[in-house]
Amino acid sequence: MTKTLLIFVIISIMIQFSSKISYSVEPEEFLQNPKQEIRARDISKNIRCLVCQNQSIDDSSAPLAKDLRAIIRTRVQENDTDEEIYKFLTDRYGDFILLKPPFKISTFLLWSLPFGFVIIGIFILFVHNKKSKKLS
Amino acid sequence: MKKKILIFPFIAFFFILIVFFYLLVIERDPSELPSVLIDKKIPTFEAESLLNKKIFISKNEFGTETTLVNFFATWCGPCRDEHVYLKRLSNEKGLKIIGVNYKDDPNKTVEWLKELGNPYSDVIVDSKGLIGIDWGVYGIPETYIVNSKGIIKYRLVGSITKKNYNAFYSKIKKSED
Numbered sequence: 001m002t003k004t005l006l007i008f009v010i011i012s013i014m015i016q017f018s019s020k021i022s023y024s025v026e027p028e029e030f031l032q033n034p035k036q037e038i039r040a041r042d043i044s045k046n047i048r049c050l051v052c053q054n055q056s057i058d059d060s061s062a063p064l065a066k067d068l069r070a071i072i073r074t075r076v077q078e079n080d081t082d083e084e085i086y087k088f089l090t091d092r093y094g095d096f097i098l099l100k101p102p103f104k105i106s107t108f109l110l111w112s113l114p115f116g117f118v119i120i121g122i123f124i125l126f127v128h129n130k131k132s133k134k135l136s
Numbered sequence: 137m138k139k140k141i142l143i144f145p146f147i148a149f150f151f152i153l154i155v156f157f158y159l160l161v162i163e164r165d166p167s168e169l170p171s172v173l174i175d176k177k178i179p180t181f182e183a184e185s186l187l188n189k190k191i192f193i194s195k196n197e198f199g200t201e202t203t204l205v206n207f208f209a210t211w212c213g214p215c216r217d218e219h220v221y222l223k224r225l226s227n228e229k230g231l232k233i234i235g236v237n238y239k240d241d242p243n244k245t246v247e248w249l250k251e252l253g254n255p256y257s258d259v260i261v262d263s264k265g266l267i268g269i270d271w272g273v274y275g276i277p278e279t280y281i282v283n284s285k286g287i288i289k290y291r292l293v294g295s296i297t298k299k300n301y302n303a304f305y306s307k308i309k310k311s312e313d
Contacts, residue, residue: 050274053167061241066275067265092272094172 024061031073040076044069048099056099067113149202171272171291173278178205178286179270186259187249188243195236197258199286200309204233206256207276208269209240210248215277218295219252225254225296231281231308235259238268283311 025044040059047068049060055067068089075085086136089097101107144198160183173179176199185192197203208215213215235256242261251258262268273281274293281290289311296304 050169064265069268073267090172092172092269093274094169094272096169 024059024065025069026066029066029069029073031077033077036073036076039082040069040073043072043076046086046099047072048097049090050093050097071111148312168293169274171288172289173272173280173288176288177284178280178288179267181267181270183267184261186237186245186261187254187256188258192258192260198265199284201232201284202308203282204231205236205271205280205282205309206233207236207238207262207271207273207278209238209276212238212242214274214295215253218277218297219255221296221298221301222255224301225305225308227309229305233289236262236267236271238262238273239265262296278295281311 025041031040042059045056047057049055049057049062049065049068051062052060052066055065057068071088072085075088080088086098095102095104095107101110103111164218172302178194180194182194204222204225222233226233233256235258237259239262245259249256260267265273270274271278274292277295279296280288281291281292290307292300292304292307
């Protein structure tokens with residue numbers, strides 16, 4: 001019984017990992033130079049597909065994602081810097097196209113609130129501990 | 137004192153509930169993106185014109201009157217639906233509309249315009265969708281309102297419908313303010 005369960009768990013985990021492999025980038029899109037290809041894929045992984053908005057363009061098979069992947073590859077071949085490529089995309093589609101929002105005045109709360117909550121949490125824990133110590 | 141503090145989570149909970157309910161009730165599409173090109177000059181481009189068999193140069197075409205830029209394709213169902221409203225804007229309101237034929241077959245487009253009528257002053261061929269990317273297009277139909285100074289004032293994602301026609305027209309009128 002435990003053996004079958006174990007096999008089941010292992011198979012489920014393997015399926016989970018294998019499904020993470022992306023098949024969206026088609027072979028004809030690959031760049032000849034492996035270094036450039038890796039760079040292009042790294043950039044693509046940070047770019048949101050605007051059609052299926054929770055996927056990166058590296059995962060998405062939407063036509064617009066394919067077009068953007070092609071643009072990124074051309075620019076990588078032309079030796080543009082990462083910043084130049086990101087700027088090209090955000091100039092047209094805004095910060096929303098980046099899966100990781102940049103740190104700006106408008107995103108200050110987004111980035112700082114979690115830390116704020118941690119500090120408040122630690123403070124509450126500290127006060128609570130002190131009180132319970134007093135009681136005991 | 138302690139009891140008063142206990143009320144606080146309930147107030148916070150109801151506040152969040154009201155906010156969520158409000159967002160649910162109001163008409164909005166969270167997947168619709170605001171354009172970053174609003175209040176900016178139009179992207180300059182040169183492209184092949186479908187009907188006039190000449191090169192379309194954006195610099196010569198904008199900056200004199202309010203102009204609509206409509207991204208469309210024959211393969212796009214909602215584009216066919218909005219066509220009648222584009223014709224209304226062109227024929228009744230006398231607006232200049234430039235069509236950008238997005239990733240389409242030129243022959244089909246010519247047939248399509250013959251069948252449905254042509255509201256466009258010019259139709260530009262964007263076979264690879266690159267003009268679309270320069271304008272930040274992510275799903276056609278999309279219509280941009282460009283004012284007489286060549287500044288983009290509004291973008292409509294999705295088709296012009298009976299429901300949004302009047303609101304859209306008022307945006308056109310406001311674009312010159």
